[in-house]
Amino acid sequence: xxxxxxxxxxxxxxxxxxxxxxxxxxxxxxxxxxxxxxxxxxxxxxxxxxxxxxxxxxxxxxxxxxxxxxxxxxxxxxxxxxxxxxxxxxxxxxxxxxxxxxxxxxxxxxxxxxxxxxxxxxxxxxxxxxxxxxxxxxxxxxxxxxxxxxxxxxxxxxxxxxxxxxxxxxxxxxxxxxxxxxxxxxxxxxxxxxxxxxxxxxxxxxxxxxxxxxxxxxxxxxxxxxxxxxxxxxxxxxxxxxxxxxxxxxxxxxxxxxxxxxxxxxxxxxxxxxxxxxxxxxxxxxxxxxxxxxxxxxxxxxxxxxxxxxxxxxxxxxxxxxxxxxxxxxxxxxxxxxxxxxxxxxxxxxxxxxxxxxxxxxxxxxxxxxxxxxxxxxxx
Numbered sequence: 001x002x003x004x005x006x007x008x009x010x011x012x013x014x015x016x017x018x019x020x021x022x023x024x025x026x027x028x029x030x031x032x033x034x035x036x037x038x039x040x041x042x043x044x045x046x047x048x049x050x051x052x053x054x055x056x057x058x059x060x061x062x063x064x065x066x067x068x069x070x071x072x073x074x075x076x077x078x079x080x081x082x083x084x085x086x087x088x089x090x091x092x093x094x095x096x097x098x099x100x101x102x103x104x105x106x107x108x109x110x111x112x113x114x115x116x117x118x119x120x121x122x123x124x125x126x127x128x129x130x131x132x133x134x135x136x137x138x139x140x141x142x143x144x145x146x147x148x149x150x151x152x153x154x155x156x157x158x159x160x161x162x163x164x165x166x167x168x169x170x171x172x173x174x175x176x177x178x179x180x181x182x183x184x185x186x187x188x189x190x191x192x193x194x195x196x197x198x199x200x201x202x203x204x205x206x207x208x209x210x211x212x213x214x215x216x217x218x219x220x221x222x223x224x225x226x227x228x229x230x231x232x233x234x235x236x237x238x239x240x241x242x243x244x245x246x247x248x249x250x251x252x253x254x255x256x257x258x259x260x261x262x263x264x265x266x267x268x269x270x271x272x273x274x275x276x277x278x279x280x281x282x283x284x285x286x287x288x289x290x291x292x293x294x295x296x297x298x299x300x301x302x303x304x305x306x307x308x309x310x311x312x313x314x315x316x317x318x319x320x321x322x323x324x325x326x327x328x329x330x331x332x333x334x335x336x337x338x339x340x341x342x343x344x345x346x347x348x349x350x351x352x353x354x355x356x357x358x359x360x361x362x363x364x365x366x367x368x369x370x371x372x373x374x375x376x377x378x379x380x
Contacts, residue, residue, distance in 0.1 A: 005226075005227075006018065006019055006223075006226060006254050007019070007232075009021075009046075009177075009209055009211075009232055009233040010209065011046065011076075011104055011147050011149060011176055011177055011209070012104065012145070012146070012147025012176050013145070013147070014046070014076045014103065014104060014147065016045065016046045016233065017044060017045075017254075018044060018045060018250060018251055018253075018254035018255065019211075019226075019232060019233030019234065019254070020041075020044075020045040020046070020222065020233065020234055020236060020247065020250045020251075020254070021045065021046045021047075021048060021179070021211060021233060021234070021235045021236070022034065022037055022045065022046070022047040022048055022235075022236060022240065022247070023048065023151070023213060023235045023236060023237035024048045024049060024050050024051055024080035024106065024108065024151070025050060025237055025238075025241075026050050026051050026111075027050065027295070028050065028241065029047070029048065029049060029050045030049075030050055030067065030279075030282065031069055031070065031071065031074075031278075031282055032275060032278035032279045032281075032282050033244065033275070034047040034049070034074065035071070035073075035278055036244040036271065036274065036275055036278065037240065037244045037246075037247045038073070038074070038247070039244075040244050040245045040246075040247045040248035041247035041248055041250070041251050042248070042251060043073070044247075044251050045247055045250070045251075046076070046078060046104075047074070047078065048078040048079070048080050048104075048106055049067060049068065049070075049078060049079050049080055050067060050080070051080050051081075051082045051108055051111065052064055052067060052068055052079055052080060052081050052082065052092075053081075053082050053083065053374065054081050054082065054083035054085075054088045054089050054091070054092035054374065055083070055085075055088055055092075055374035057081070057092045057095060057096075058088060058091050058092050058095060068101055068102070070102075075103070076102075076103035076104050077101075077102045077103045077104070078102060078103070078104040078105075078106060079096060079101065079102040079104070079105055079106070080105075080106040080107070080108055080151070081093070081105060081106070081107055081108065081139075082107075082108040082111065082116070082121060082122065083107075083121070083135065083374060084119055084120055084121045084125065084131075084135075084374055085374055086131070086134040086135045086137070086138040087138065088374055089107075089135050089138050089139055090138030090139065090141065090142045091142075093105060093138070093139050093142040093143050093146075093148075094142040096146070097142065097143060097144045097146060102146070103146065104146060104147050104149070105139065105143060105146055105147070105148050105149070106148075106149045106150065106151055106179075107135070107136070107139060107148065107149070107150045107151070108121075108122060108151060109122060109123065109125050109126050109132070109150055109151065109152040109153075109166070110122060110123050110151045110152050110153045110179075110181050110213075111123060112153065112185040112186075112188050112353070114353075114354040117185060117353055117354050117355055118354040118355065118356060119356065119374075120355070120356050120359060122185075123152065123153040123155075123156065123184075123185035123353075124156060124185065124353065124355055124356075124359065126152055126155070126162040126163070126165070126166040127155070127156055127160055127162050127359065127360070127363055128359075128363065128364065128365075128366045129162075129165055129166075129169060129363055129364055130364050130365075130366055131366035132166060132169055133169050133172075133173060134366075136148070136150070136169065136170060136173035136174075136175055137173050140173055140174040140175065147176035147177075148174070148175055148176055149175060149176050149177040149178065149179065150166075150170055150175055150178050150179070151178075151179040151180075151181070151213070151235065152166055152178065152179070152180060152181070153180070153181045153183055153184055153185055154180070154181075154182060154183060154184045154194060154197050155184050155185070156184060156185050156186065156353050156355070156360075157184050157185065157186035157353060158184060158186070160360060161184070163180055163197060163201055164200065164201065164204050166178075167180075167201050167204050167205040167210075168204065168205065170205070170208070171205050171207050171208055175208065176208060176209075177208050177209040177210070177211060177232075178201065178205060178208065178209075178210055178211070179210075179211035179212070179213055179235045180197060180198050180201050180210065180211070180212060180213060181193065181213040181214050181235075181237075182194040182195055182196075182197045182198055182212070182213070182214040182215075183214055185353045186351055186352070186353050189238070192215060193213075193214025193215040194214075195212065195214070195215075195225055195228055195229050196229075198210065198212040198214075198225070198229040198231050199228070199229040199230055199231070202229060202230045202231055202232075203230075209232035209233060210231050210232055211231060211232060211233040211234060211235050212225045212226070212229055212231040212233075212234050212235065213234070213235035213236075213237060215343075216234055216235075216236050216237075216239050217239045217341055217342055217343060217344075218239070218246075218249070218341050219246070219249040219250045219252065219253035219260065220253065221239070222234045222236065222250055222253065223253050223254070236250070238343070238344055239344070241296070241299040241344050242296055242298070242299025242300035242301075242302060242344065243299070243300075243341075243344075244271065244275075245263060245271070248260065262335070262336030262341075263336060264332065264333060264334060264335055264336065265301075265304050265330060265331065265332045265333070265334040266332035266333065268300055268301070268304075269327040269328075269330070269332060271300070272293075272296070272297070272300050272323070272327065273320065273323060273324055273327070275293060275296060276289055276290050276293040276320060276323055277289070277320060279292050279293050280320070286319060286320055287318050287319065290317055290318055290319055290320060290322075290323055291318060293323075294314075294315050294316070294317070297311070297314045297315050298311070298315070299344055301314070302337070302340050302344060303336075303337025303338070303339060303340035304330075304334055304337055304340075305331065305334060306330060310326065310329065310330065313326050314326050314327070
């Protein structure tokens with residue numbers, strides 16, 4: 001399936017083709033993983049950093065300064081910022097501009113995890129319309145020529161839907177593009193993404209590009225979402241966990257060409273070693289890199305016949321040689337498993353969203369939100 005009707009995505013001065021964006025994912029979309037995805041796509045698409053908290057950036061937290069590192073091949077350099085206090089957000093954006101730290105800024109209004117929503121951040125924040133407007137005004141006002149985009153959810157829950165209001169506010173405040181995950185915060189990652197909401201947002205904000213996110217597990221899903229919703233591009237998150245080659249498949253789907261061939265376990269193992277190696281180089285410690293890689297093992301090996309004992313061994317490796325030795329013991333000629341292209345990552349819903357006291361009392365009053373609501377660590 002190819003999408004002959006798709007056109008390049010314009011994010012300010014940046015032309016993105018195909019119109020595919022790697023979603024920021026905490027602890028996942030660091031420089032090594034972005035490198036892998038770009039290698040498979042041939043450098044095509046847009047790849048966004050994991051979440052950077054504005055307070056930590058302004059305070060020059062050491063971990064945060066490492067997370068915002070881009071290598072020379074990343075163009076454009078995209079940073080996702082999380083913030084709750086407009087003043088702190090404005091300072092962070094100004095710092096990015098003054099120090100030439102990025103070429104594009106995305107703002108996080110979609111994260112549903114409790115430690116974020118209990119502070120009024122992430123997917124909780126758009127409910128406070130005036131606070132959202134203030135943050136966007138500070139961000140856009142300090143961004144200079146850098147494009148500012150936002151990523152959000154439908155709302156807090158089915159009784160507190162915010163995406164249409166948030167979309168209009170974004171347009172009014174000069175945001176360049178909006179991305180919508182078709183779930184509420186209460187759904188977390190459970191149930192089915194509401195693609196119809198993406199279509200409604202596209203109708204509501206025709207002035208700027210709208211990107212769709214949610215339940216894109218294959219390149220065909222991406223093409224279908226664009227056809228069904230009329231959105232201008234797609235944001236791929238959990239679908240690429242343990243599958244960075246999905247971005248090569250996406251390029252093929254949008255450009256045509258030879259049909260994508262799913263990798264054998266041998267090819268997957270080669271990517272796993274490359275991923276772990278890149279992490280070690282980035283963290284300046286082979287052991288730390290391999291340990292950080294452990295969380296990816298289950299995603300890479302999903303569906304393959306490996307055995308529980310070997311899975312445990314792979315999940316506790318601490319050196320590249322050990323990882324390579326374990327992988328070499330597998331039946332590496334296995335074909336890609338049937339069904340392994342389906343959902344991966346977290347799929348459960350939470351139902352209850354943790355919010356600040358009285359958060360839902362007034363959708364406009366935001367007097368209780370200030371600098372103390374900022375998180376002090378980046379990466380989710």
